[in-house]
Amino acid sequence: MLTFPNCKINIGLQITEKRPDGFHNLQSCFYPVGWQDVLEVIPAETLRFTSSGIPIPGDPAQNLCVRAYNLLKADYALPPVHLHLHKIIPIGAGLGGGSADAAFTIRLLDERFGLALPMEQMETYARQLGSDCAFFIRNQPLYCLEKGDVFEPVSVDLSGYYILLVYPNLAISTAEAYAGVRPRQPDIPLRELLMAPVAQWRHSVHNDFEDNLFPAYPLLAGLKQQLYDLGAEYASMSGSGSAVYGIFAAPPDGQNHFPDYSVWQGKL
Ligand SMILES: C[C@](O)(CO)[C@H](O)COP(=O)(O)OP(=O)(O)OC[C@H]1O[C@@H](n2ccc(N)nc2=O)[C@H](O)[C@@H]1O
Numbered sequence: 512m513l514t515f516p517n518c519k520i521n522i523g524l525q526i527t528e529k530r531p532d533g534f535h536n537l538q539s540c541f542y543p544v545g546w547q548d549v550l551e552v553i554p555a556e557t558l559r560f561t562s563s564g565i566p567i568p569g570d571p572a573q574n575l576c577v578r579a580y581n582l583l584k585a586d587y588a589l590p591p592v593h594l595h596l597h598k599i600i601p602i603g604a605g606l607g608g609g610s611a612d613a614a615f616t617i618r619l620l621d622e623r624f625g626l627a628l629p630m631e632q633m634e635t636y637a638r639q640l641g642s643d644c645a646f647f648i649r650n651q652p653l654y655c656l657e658k659g660d661v662f663e664p665v666s667v668d669l670s671g672y673y674i675l676l677v678y679p680n681l682a683i684s685t686a687e688a689y690a691g692v693r694p695r696q697p698d699i700p701l702r703e704l705l706m707a708p709v710a711q712w713r714h715s716v717h718n719d720f721e722d723n724l725f726p727a728y729p730l731l732a733g734l735k736q737q738l739y740d741l742g743a744e745y746a747s748m749s750g751s752g753s754a755v756y757g758i759f760a761a762p763p764d765g766q767n768h769f770p771d772y773s774v775w776q777g778k779l
């Protein structure tokens with residue numbers, strides 16, 4: 512059985528405070544985007560994980576797909592499987608690719624083995640694997656709070672718009688990005704700012720990670736400006752970087768402008 516874990520972008524990201532557990536509370540609109548990995552589950556004699564495509568750093572036995580399998584296996588009589596992941600979504604990009612793989616593994620195993628887990632229970636499992644993981648269970652535009660794993664509905668609807676995503680071959684570790692932020696309470700909550708038309712967001716909707724990552728990596732600020740120059744209605748870095756995206760009213764002529772980088776373009 513095959514599934515296609517997709518990535519997300521953050522539209523605005525306010526990091527409001529550091530928590531006693533060392534994590535940060537945030538407010539952000541998470542929006543699914545169609546840049547996808549490919550994940551297959553096949554019955555097998557013993558548990559096996561393989562991957563192709565972009566090399567994934569770290570021990571394969573600790574891959575988020577394997578960790579998701581083991582989490583369910585502790586509670587349900589799952590048979591052994593071979594999980595194969597073809598990795599396409601850039602890593603260390605702020606696109607939540609690894610988190611999507613984990614959540615889609617949970618969804619895939621639930622479907623393949625008829626576990627019939629309620630959505631909330633799958634989210635509870637996903638939360639244990641990473642802050643971004645639970646979002647990918649519902650995988651729809653959501654307003655995310657606390658660690659990014661508590662959800663409220665959001666009225667943002669970008670259907671009809673186009674997105675151009677650029678990954679400048681620079682992996683930024685999430686933990687490192689958080690270590691550089693200075694949390695603060697926003698003057699206006701993001702939820703209110705998102706009610707304005709998309710073309711006005713450039714003046715108000717902000718990703719707080721840009722404040723420390725743009726000075727450290729000036730090429731990221733340059734990419735964002737390039738996306739505006741190409742006609743983006745709104746452009747931003749996603750999550751903890753390094754991917755930068757532009758939202759366009761018409762299909763952008765993006766592919767030719769970033770020959771040295773990984774680029775994905777499609778409909779929202
Ligand atoms: C930047 C975002 O992508 C925004 O959507 C997420 O907040 C990152 O979520 P993630 O990659 O799932 O992160 P996790 O694997 O849970 O955490 C990695 C590290 O990031 C930091 N971290 C993560 C999430 C959060 N709300 N506060 C944090 O301080 C912690 O140091 C943690 O050890």
Ligand SMILES: Nc1ncnc2c1ncn2[C@@H]1O[C@H](COP(=O)(O)OP(=O)(O)OP(=O)(O)O)[C@@H](O)[C@H]1O
Binds near residue numbers: 569574609610613751
């Ligand atoms: N399926 C997977 N895909 C990608 N990375 C994985 C996966 N499983 C485990 N990892 C580990 O997670 C690390 C990447 O985590 P990191 O949070 O920086 O990036 P990400 O998953 O691309 O998304 P984001 O930057 O949005 O958090 C990799 O270096 C790798 O060791």
